[in-house]
Amino acid sequence: xxxxxxxxxxxxxxxxxxxxxxxxxxxxxxxxxxxxxxxxxxxxxxxxxxxxxxxxxxxxxxxxxxxxxxxxxxxxxxxxxxxxxxxxxxxxxxxxxxxxxxxxxxxxxxxxxxxxxxxxxxxxxxxxxxxxxxxxxxxxxxxxxxxxxxxxxxxxxxxxxxxxxxxxxxxxxxxxxxxxxxxxxxxxxxxxxxxxxxxxxxxxxxxxxxxxxxxxxxxxxxxxxxxxxxxxxxxxxxxxxxxxxxxxxxxxxxxxxxxxxxxxxxxxxxx
DNA sequence: AAAAGCCCCTGGATGC
DNA sequence: TGCATCCAGGGGCTTT
Numbered sequence: 001x002x003x004x005x006x007x008x009x010x011x012x013x014x015x016x017x018x019x020x021x022x023x024x025x026x027x028x029x030x031x032x033x034x035x036x037x038x039x040x041x042x043x044x045x046x047x048x049x050x051x052x053x054x055x056x057x058x059x060x061x062x063x064x065x066x067x068x069x070x071x072x073x074x075x076x077x078x079x080x081x082x083x084x085x086x087x088x089x090x091x092x093x094x095x096x097x098x099x100x101x102x103x104x105x106x107x108x109x110x111x112x113x114x115x116x117x118x119x120x121x122x123x124x125x126x127x128x129x130x131x132x133x134x135x136x137x138x139x140x141x142x143x144x145x146x147x148x149x150x151x152x153x154x155x156x157x158x159x160x161x162x163x164x165x166x167x168x169x170x171x172x173x174x175x176x177x178x179x180x181x182x183x184x185x186x187x188x189x190x191x192x193x194x195x196x197x198x199x200x201x202x203x204x205x206x207x208x209x210x211x212x213x214x215x216x217x218x219x220x221x222x223x224x225x226x227x228x229x230x231x232x233x234x235x236x237x238x239x240x241x242x243x244x245x246x247x248x249x250x251x252x253x254x255x256x257x258x259x260x261x262x263x264x265x266x267x268x269x270x271x
Numbered sequence: 272a273a274a275a276g277c278c279c280c281t282g283g284a285t286g287c
Numbered sequence: 288t289g290c291a292t293c294c295a296g297g298g299g300c301t302t303t
Contacts, residue, residue, distance in 0.1 A: 003296055033279075033299090056297075073297050074281075089281085107280045109297060126299090153274060162298080169296055218296060219283085238296095258275075261294085 002071040004134070004167025005210035006221055006229065007056050010071070013223035014079035014101065015051035021096035022047050023062075029091035032103075033072065033111040037122065038065075043114070048096065055130045055166030065116045067094075068123055072109030078102045079224040101224070131164040134203050135211075139165065141200045148188040148196060155191065156184035156257050159203075168203060171216055171238045174263045176202040178236045183269045184262045185255070237263040 002010070026040040047063040058069040058077075069077070081099045092103040092112045103112060115123035131147075132139045147164040148155070158164060159173040168176065177184050179202035182195055191199070215221060215229030218239075222228050232238075236246055241254035241263055250267040 006296065070297080072280095073295070105280095106282065107295090107297095109279065151273075157274085160297090171296060216296070221296075259277085260297095 002056060002075065002215075002221065003169030003172050003210075004053075004056060004207055005172070005213075005231065006215035007058060007071060007167070008053055008135075008211050009215040009223050009229065010077050011051050011053050011058055013225045013227070014077065017079060018048050018060075018096060018098055018101060019050050020048065021098035023094060023096050025095040027086075027093040027095070029086070029089075030108060032091055032105065032108050033070070034113055034122065036112060036114055038114040043094075054127055054133070055162060056169070057127065059118075065114060066118065066123075068111070068113040068115060068126065069103065070111045070126075071103075072105060072107060072111070074107040074219070075103055075105035075110035076221055077224045078104065078222075078226065129163050130166045131162055132166065134165050134167055134207055139200070139204065141197055144200050145193065145196045148191060151188040153188065154185050154257055155182060155188045155199075156262050158188045160258070160260070165203065167207065170260050171218075171232075171235065172203075172206050172210065174238045175206045175235055178265060178269060179206055181269055183271045184257065184264050186271060237265060239263065 023043050023046050026043045049061040049063055052059040056070060060067040060069060079099050079101045083100050083102055089104050089106040090102050091105055094101040103110060113122055118127060148158060151158045156173050156177060159168045176199065180199040182199060210216060210231040213229060213231040214227055216232040217228040218232055237252050240252040243252055245252055245265040245268060248267045250265055252263055253266050254261055254263050
C-alpha cells in the first residue's frame with residue numbers, strides 16, 4: 001500500500017502526538033521482515049524525540065538510537081492513548097506515556113528495526129542506497145537527468161527502483177508518467193531533456209497532491225489516527241484499464257513490467 | 272554496474 | 288460451498 005504519500009500522511013498523523021513520550025513497554029507478534037535488533041527491555045524507558053521520513057521509511061528518533069519502520073505492502077500504523085485489543089495482524093506495539101503506536105501488517109513485508117544510529121550496519125544498508133527525496137530541494141533536475149542517462153531500461157522501472165528518486169511506487173509512477181505524457185516502456189536513457197523536466201515536475205506534483213488528499217486507500221490504508229485517503233478516486237490511469245481516459249476518452253491500457261502492473265493512456269502518452 | 276527474476280506472506284476476488 | 292488460480296501501495300537478494 002504505502003508509497004511516499006501514505007508514509008508521509010502517516011507521519012504527519014502521529015509525529016507531534018508521540019514526540020516527548022517515554023516508552024513504557026514493547027510488544028511483538030509474528031515475525032516481520034527483519035528481527036527488531038534489540039531486546040524489548042532495551043527500549044523501555046527511552047524517550048521519543050521525533051519522527052522523520054526517508055523515502056518510504058519512517059525514522060522514529062529516540063533519545064538514544066532510532067527505530068526504522070517500513071510499512072511494506074500492507075502495513076499501517078495506529079496511534080492513540082488507548083487502542084482496542086490487538087488483532088491477528090498487529091505485530092508490533094510501542095506502549096508510551098502518551099499513547100500506543102501499533103503496526104498492523106497482514107502480509108508482514110514490513111519491518112521495525114532498531115539501530116543505535118543511522119550509520120549502524122542494517123540501517124546503513126537499508127538507507128544508504130536511497131535516491132533523492134522528490135519533495136525536497138534535494139531533488140535536482142540535473143542530477144535526475146544524469147541518473148536517467150545511465151539507465152537503458154524502461155522509465156517506469158527506474159522510477160520504482162528508488163535508487164535515483166525515492167518514494168514513487170506503483171500507483172504514483174503510472175500517474176506521474178501520465179502527467180508527463182511519457183509512455184512507461186520508454187528507455188530512461190532516451191528521454192529528451194524537455195520530457196525529463198516535465199517528469200521531474202510531474203513527480204513532485206502528483207506526490208504533493210496525494211499527500212494533500214490523505215494518500216490512497218486501496219484496501220485498508222489509513223493514517224495513524226484512522227483516516228482513509230482519497231487520492232484513489234482521482235487517479236488518471238492507475239487501475240483504470242478499459243475505462244475512458246479522463247483527458248481524451250481513449251481506453252486506458254495496462255501491461256506488466258517487472259511483475260508489476262502498469263497503466264497508461266496510449267494517446268496521451270506518446271512513445 | 273545494470274538488469275531481470277525470484278521470493279517473502281496473507282487475503283480478497285474470480286472462475287470452475 | 289469448495290478449491291484453484293491470480294492479483295495486490297515493496298524491495299532485498301541472487302543470477303545473468
